[in-house]
Each structure stands twice: as structure tokens, then as C-alpha cells.
Amino acid sequence: MNQADITIVGGGLAGMVAAIALARGGRHIAFVAPPAARSDGRTTALMDQSIRLLGRLGLWDKIAPATAALSTMQIIDGTHRLLRAPTVAFHAAEIGLDAFGYNMPNKALLAVLGDAVATEGNIRVIEASAVAIDIRDDGVTVTLDNGEMLQSSFVVGADGRNSMVREAAGISVRTWSYPQSAMVLNFAHSLPHQNISTEFHTESGPFTQVPLPGDRSSLVWVQKPTEAADRAASTPEVLSVQVEERMQSLLGKVTVEDGVQVWPLSGMTASRFGKGRAALIGEAAHVFPPIGAQGLNLSLRDIMALTDILCDRPQQAISATAGDQFDRKRRTDIISRTASVDVLNRSLLSDFLPVQVLRAAGLHVLASLPPLRGIVMREGIEPGRGLGFIPSMLMEKLRRKAS
Template sequence: MTAPDRSAPIHDLAIAGAGAAGLALAVALTAELGPGVRAVVFDPALARDRPRDDGRASMIAADGRRLLERADAWPATAHPVAGLRITDSRLEDALRPTFLELGQDQPADEPFAHMVSDADLRAALSARAEALGVRLDPRAIRSHAASAGGVTLGLDDGGEVRARLLVAADGARSGVRAREKIAVSAFPYDQTALVATLAHEAPHGDVAVQHFLPGGPFAMLPLAGNRSSLVWSERRARAAEMVALDDDAFVAEVAKRAGPDFGALTLAGPRSAFPLRFLIARSFVGRRVALIGDAAHVVHPLAGQGLNLGLRDVSALTRVLGEAARAGEDLGAPATLSAYESARRFEVAGFATAMDGLYRLFTSPLARPLRDVGMGLVDRAPGLKRRIVAAASGL
């Protein structure tokens, strides 16, 4: 690497990764501190005119919605979710009794959650970032080296950029995290998530439905119109068979699991498959480096909390960096990063462990009677249900 140009302006914040978490951080911090903040986001995906649509959508909890609304980056296509209905059954069961319902008593102005396609969310965040003056750079970060005054980034075209702080939002296989030599606790699940957008004859009533089937959780999550986002977790070998099917045969398999409530189903967008894994970084910070989103943690999607955890990282880091900036402190200082680590890592570790426990509980046929009794008891305890909804919504 050539010697950095010390005369060049130093950015306050450099972000690796233009996914939802990285863009949300750039937008939230710039919106809070004003145009004086110099922020840059690096990702080769920014060379595309519009984010690629792979069929994924996310259920965004109320605290995530408030974060994006404050930054004026809430997507117009977001669709409210009035509640969640949970069943536990076998594929061949003629009836799927509801064991637990959550969120149906939420006030109309504060729904349980909202569904947003990942492509629409990234498009809204990109547009807001540009409006706020965030620099969106389609180059990739190939190296970084921290010093007392900042961190120097080596880019894939040979260029260099300096920043006070580098944030890794570059996914589960984070290059920043690897170069920083931050260890992870990680293991694969014997499951793959199949995702798609489906149109259906019958209305969904804005209610999300999740069936716990022997192969894994199968969720139909409401979108605008008579459409739903499918998130179907299946054992890897069986999922590979589903991926190999043509569209009509795939939809027929979906219909077997969705049951009759939706009527006839048709594909309304691309379908994709993603191997599932557990991952948590053993530290969320390094020297002038902070980790957010999937670079810091990956959890099973059975509770739909992956993006919400990332947005809570964004909220915590925005608060910590905002306080440091207003106090005239260095954004990349050890004390600043320690405050972020304290705010997030232990909470995330506890949540990730709980999600792994739920995965094992709901994939064990021996535990079915116990979990059905447990869900039934929760469904009959209004106070406990309200606390669960409050925790899931981040409120």
C-alpha cells in the first residue's frame, strides 16, 4: 500500500456494505448530526441501477420503523402486519389448530410490525442517503489499517480513503471482520430457507401465519394486495429437491403446507434459497472498527428478527456516535466503541442463544407435546402475550 495522502479530508464514517444495515446507519447518523458529517458507503453492488430483487422481504418491528421514519427513509410500500398466528402440526394433518396468536390487540396506529421487500427497503435507503449527501461508492475495500488518527482503507482500484471509524456491514462472511481477526462462534443448521413472493385468491387479513412443521417453520407473511412473502425453512436435502422443481411443482408443494386458507397460489416474483447458520462475533468492535448486522450476528429466521437485530445495532451505534460527536470526541476512540459493545453484544448473544434453543425445541418431535402445552398456556395469559409483543417490537 502506498503512503496515504494526509492532506486529503478524512471521513467521519466509512461503511463496508450497502445492505439495509449499512445504509440505515449512514442515513440515521447523517440525519441526526446534519450535513457536516462526512459519511461514505462502499459496495460494488452500488454500481447497479436498482438493488437486485431475490424475493426476500423482512418483517420490521416498531422500533425499526421509528428509526427509519425519524431519518425520513421509511419505504412507501411497507405493509402493516396486524398479528401473528402460530400452529404446530404435521404435513399430513387435515386440521392445524392455532396454538398461539400475537399482536391482534395492538392499536391501529402501532401495528405488530410491517412487511417490506428487501429491494424496496434498500432503494428507499439509497435514495435518502443520496439526498443527505452520503457518498455511495461502488468500489470494494480490500484492506484497512488503523492508526492513532484514523483508519486507512485500501480500495480495489488502488485508491485510498481515510476515516475516523470503519463499520463492517458487509455480511456474514465479512471481509472487515476477517482482516480484523475477530473470532466468531458459528455452525450450520441442517436447513435451507426457501423464499418467494406468492399471490393468492383469498385475502390474508394482514395476519402473518407460521406453521411449525417437522422439516422446519413455514411462514406466509402479508404483503400489499393478496400477496404474501414465503419463508420456508426445510432440511437441506429436501430443500435441494424443492429448488430443482419447476415453478408449478414448487407452488404445488407450497400449497400443501400453506393449507386451504389462501386459495389458489401463484408465484409473483423470483424465488431463492439460502443455507441457514448461527453466527455471533466474539467482539463487536476492533481498533477503529465496529460490526453491525450480519457481520456481527446471524440467527435462525424462525422469529423474523434478523434485520430487526441489525436495525437495533444501527440505533445503538447512532446514539453512541451522536453523543461522541456532540461532545467533540473521536468517533473511533476505544471508549466510544466500548460503549457500543456494551449496548449490544450481550443482548444479542442472549437473543441468539434463545433463537437457537427455539429452533431445537421446534425441530424435535419428542418435544411437540411440551411446546404445544406451553404455547397454549401463553395464549391464555394476556399479560405475558403483551410482554412478548413488546419485546418483539422493540418497544
Template sequence: MTSPPRFEAAVVGAGAVGLCAALALARDGVATALIGRHGAVADGRTVALLDGSVRFLDALGAWAAIAPHAAPLAELHIVDDTGSLFRPPPARFVATEIGLEAFGWNVESARLVASLRDVARTAANLTLVEADAADLETGVDAATVRLADGSGIAARLVVAADGGRSVMRRSAGIRERTWSYPQAAITTLLAHDRPHRDVSTEFHTRQGPFTLVPLPGGHRSSLVWVTAEMAARRLSELDDDALAQAIETQAQAMLGAMRIDGPRGLVPMRGLSVASPVADRLALVGEAAHVFPPIGAQGLNLGLRDAAALRDAVLGARSDGRDPGSRQALAGFARSRSRDARLRTAAVDLLNRSLLTGLVPVDALRGIGLIAMTSIAPLRRIVMREGVLPRMGAPALMRAGAG
């Protein structure tokens, strides 16, 4: 029987996180296979790439092609629209206060993935295997990814970037915890009469956050409207004119008349966490390791930190002469990524659940917290910096001066 092709690393999943993980390893000389079919990405979604993620993409050679199609998020405004007795005044956060041009940049998901694919096609040390992974077999010194056609790819380390229903995670027997919310999110692209001025606005409603995020050109934005599940389904069934009117009303006409200017999506609100993001010769990144609602621009950015941190762990193991797929080599990665995922998941979950409850003490605490962040400058700056990129343990390619 012919032995399967062997690599130092095999990344399963050809979405944005998988592409970044593969490119990050390959750029530093790690012989890498990227396994996954390159399907279409078109559901009206955009991604707000925070400052650290932009640095990472730049280091991978992808940002130059993405930048002309991205809009800066220079300010974040939060408006309490819950009707609470303890409703705080609108909050304003400005990137220049922490020395940044923008908190991040908003780009259509399809553009991001297409640009990463272009880089991957010509990257040294990277072999593209456009096939579905079906199973994982772990051996003493390597693991083998079995493909749908029965063939295999062997590697010292397998990276699972194959999403919330990860085949690799299931094959490795990693325990997961899942949960859901009584909500769904409407996503689409909008054109509007008034300029957004590079301001992202988030309305906190009793059904969830309603967020408008700038797109290039000044008069286009992306929408993530989290609301009750049945209400979201009703909205998704409206024609374009009726949906645009509903969005304009919910936005308090702050951007003037609106029209639908791209595809729509209806996203379930669910969460997933794992007991550990590593197993024998396997590391989980992105939604294979953690899923939570599209709130606060944390999901993809967390996945990109996974990819950048894994690259650091692999290079550290290589420099020390250790096996990069061993539990010892992955222990630090597991600790840091578990901590980051727990903190971000808890923050998003707490915000979302606090909006859904009508309890007066919860409203009061949320209002007091927002007032404190806006009125106490040192606290505001700490919150903004941590929201963009954790200061402790930031991956090398996400730090200032990375390249």
C-alpha cells in the same frame, strides 16, 4: 504520497444496514463516507420491519417512500403442524393488544434498499464511494479502508456493515464462531385466491417453520419455507406450477389456490457470532456481527438496532468531547449489542432445534410455553412487546416520538 480523504466515520457495506448506519450518522452532522457497490437485490425475499425499525426509517427520511409498498402485520398466528402428542391449539397474537396498529410492515428487500439509496444520494454530510473495500489499516488516531484499486478512505471510526463474510472483521482479527443447520429456506413471492387480512401465519413443522407473510393488495404474500436441505433443493428445482401446489398443500389451502409471483431464493441455514462487535476504531453491525436463520423476523431488525445504537454512541462521544472511534466510546455499544444479539440468537436457535427434535419432553415444553403465552395475558403482552423492540436500552431513533 497523497493522504487519503478523511471522514469522521466510514461505513463499509451498501446494503440496508450499511445505508441506515451511514444515514443515521450523517443526519446529525457526522461527516460520513459510505463505501460499497450498489448491486441488485432480487432473490424473492422480503423483510418484516418491526415497529422500532419503521420509526428508525421514518427518522431517516426513508419510510414515506417505502410505506405505500408495505403491508401491515396486524396479527400473527402460529400453528403447530409437527404431529406432536403435545400439539397446542393455534395461537393468535394481535398488535392492538399492545397499542400498535401492526407489529411491523412487510416489504420487498429490493424496494427497501432502493428507497434508502435514493435518500443517500441527496443526504448532507454523506459521500458515496461505490467501490469494494479490500483491507483495513488501523492507526493511532484514524483507520484507513483500503479499496480494491489501491486508494484509501481514512476515518476516526470505521463501521463494518459488509455482511457475514466481512472483510473488515477479518482484517481486524475479530474472532468469530460459525455453525450450520441441516436445513435450507425456500423464499418467493405468491399470489393467492383468498385474502390474507394482514395476518402472518407460521406453521411449525418437524423440518422447520413455514411462514406466510402479507404483502400489499390483500392477495399476495411472501414465503419463507424452512425445511430439510435436500427437500429444499428438490423444491427449488420444481417448475412454478408444481412448487405453487406444494406450497398450497403445506399451507393447508388456507389462502386458496396459489401461484408463484416473483423470483425465488434458496437460503442456507447458518449462524455466526463474534466475541466482540468492536475493535480498535472499528464497530461491526448487521451480519458482520451476527447471522442466524430467517426465522422470526429478527435478523435485519437486529442489524437496524445495531445501526441506531451506534449512532447514539457516536453522538454521545461527540457531546462529551471523546474520540468516537476509541474503545472507551464504543464500550457501551459493545455491551448492549452483544447482549441483544446473544438473546435473539439463542431464541431463534432454541425454536429451530426444538422443532427438529422428536423428543417428547421437548415437544411438551414447547407446547406448554405456547399455551402459557396465549392464555396468560400479561405474559403474552410482555412477549409481544419484547419481540417488537426491547424495552431496555432501545436506541433513541426507534422510540416513540423519535424524529
């Protein structure tokens, strides 16, 4: 029976980053994942906190050439309702950053992470699938479809929304669905994006353009399922015109590229995010709509918290309650982010006038109060950062009044 400190089940983006972070934290990792396709045409926007993690792991310089900076994020009310919100622009320079984050093709990110996993001495890559997982007080046994059995002190479930690790740990989930689908695509445009990401709020959901290198952008267009299916079945020329019209021609002529995908929107959250000798990260723990660039950024915060717990003293044995520690550490962030994304999405769908008033008023306040906008921006890229800035902001105001 093969031994490791930690077994990671699942080979996606979250699983690979977790393997690298925990291995470089001094733990011996068994990384269990069947061979994965590297043809993912989607993109990922990572915020400043996530970029700093990749920098600490020595990965950012290899990824950076394939990315585009997100220096400005603007929200435009694209609804046709009587009560419309003002346009709000958030500039990274307002909080002392060159960029809120960077957008990158998943293919480039997967390539860099794959190379790092393959060359990391503390990681043993096992191209197999788990068929049974036994989580006990004294350790974890993972049985693979090749007949091999792995013994470790801890198991990390990075195996998606149908997680075997979650099931083995006896952790239940709450699921929900939305009357929406997300169309995901990349497109070229005739005018430069100037590193500006624009999110149009529409009656069917957000329409979010995010810069890519050159005169290209990625798009997540949340819409009614029937409309998404019809548009996906149309010709690239027709879809290009529709995207340009929805963009209000802000980027000039649009040319939609091959690889349009449509995904039904749903949500899921686990009742616990860790238990005993197991922890859940990524979509094994939480799933929600692609709004506000929260998905992988939330997963990387999972990994940062897990690394703090499991690698604080890598020469010592892993505690039998490390999963419970992880659950306590991650609960507030995950629940609050899931709830905020859900409320924002449902507010766009609601025709209830008071809901529209609240949404418009909130955006108006952000547009007119720079200090509050700064707090929201800091909190958006790193939980606690915005709230932690309030005392220093108040002290600065008192200092100015006294002088």
C-alpha cells in the same frame, strides 16, 4: 489522502441505513461499496421499533406505499406428532398498536435507501471495494481497489459474514450449521390475507407466510435440504399446490411467482461486536436462521446504538474506545436473540418428548394468559419494552384490587 469522520464498508441494507443515520447525526461519512444489483426479490418484515427509526430518518413515508401491515401473527402446530401445541394468535391491538410491523419488498426498500444515500450531503459515496484496512489507536486507514486511501476516526463493518473489517480488528467468530435449507418465494392467493401472518411449526422447521400488498404474500419455508432442492426444481404449478396444501388452504388457491430461492441455514456470531475504533453491524456481527423476523431488525438496533455513541456530541472527536462501548451496549441483545432463535429452531427438529412437552406447554400458556402474551409481544418488537411493562401491570392489578 481523503478524510471523513466515519468510514462505512458495505453497501447492503444495514450499511445504507447506518450511513444515513450517522450522517444525519452530524458525522461526515465515507460510504464504501461497489455498485450493487437492485434485483433482490426477497422481502423484509420490519417491526414497530424499526419503523419508528425509518420515520425519524424521514424515510418511512416513501417506503410505506409498498408495504403490508402485520396486524395479527398466529402460530399453528403443523406437525404430525402425538403431542401438538394449541394455535396462538397475537393481535397488535392488544398492546395498543395498529400493526406489529410491516412487510416490504427488498427492491422497494433498497430504492428508497439508495436515493437517500445519494442525496445526503454528509455522505460521500465511493463505488469501490476495500482491499486493506488498518485500525490504529489514532485512526483508521482504508485502502481501496482504485488506489484511493481513506483516513477516518472510526470504521463500521457492514460487509457481511466474511467481513474484512472484522478480520482487520482481530475479532474471531463462532459458526454453526443446521440440517435445513430455507426456501424463499412470493405467491399470489385467491383469498385476502387480512394482514395476518401465519407461522406453521413443522418437523423440519417453520413455514412462515407474511402479507404483501394486495392478495400476495411472501414465504420462508424451512425444510430438509433435499426436499427444498426437489421442490425448487419442480414446476411452478406443482410447487403452488404444495404451498397451498401446507397452508391448509387458508388463503385459497396459491400461485407461486418466479424467483424461488433456496439458502442453506447456518449461524454465526462474532466474539466481539466492537473494538477500539471499529464496530460490526448486520451480518458482519451476527447471522442466524430467518425465524421471527429478527435479522434486519437486530441490525437496525445495532445502528441505533451506534448512532447514540458516535453522534451524542458530533462536534467532538470520536473516542478511541467507542467500539468497546458499542460492544458492551449490544452484547446482551444480540446473544439473547441469537440463543432464542437457535433454541426455537432446534426444538422443532427434536423428537425428544420432553422438548415437545415444553414447546407445547409454552404455547398453551401464551394462548391462555393474555397479560403474559402482552409482555411477550412487547418484548418481541422492542427488547426491554415487555419487561419494562411488568411494574406498571402489577401496579394496575393492585389498583383494581384496592378499588
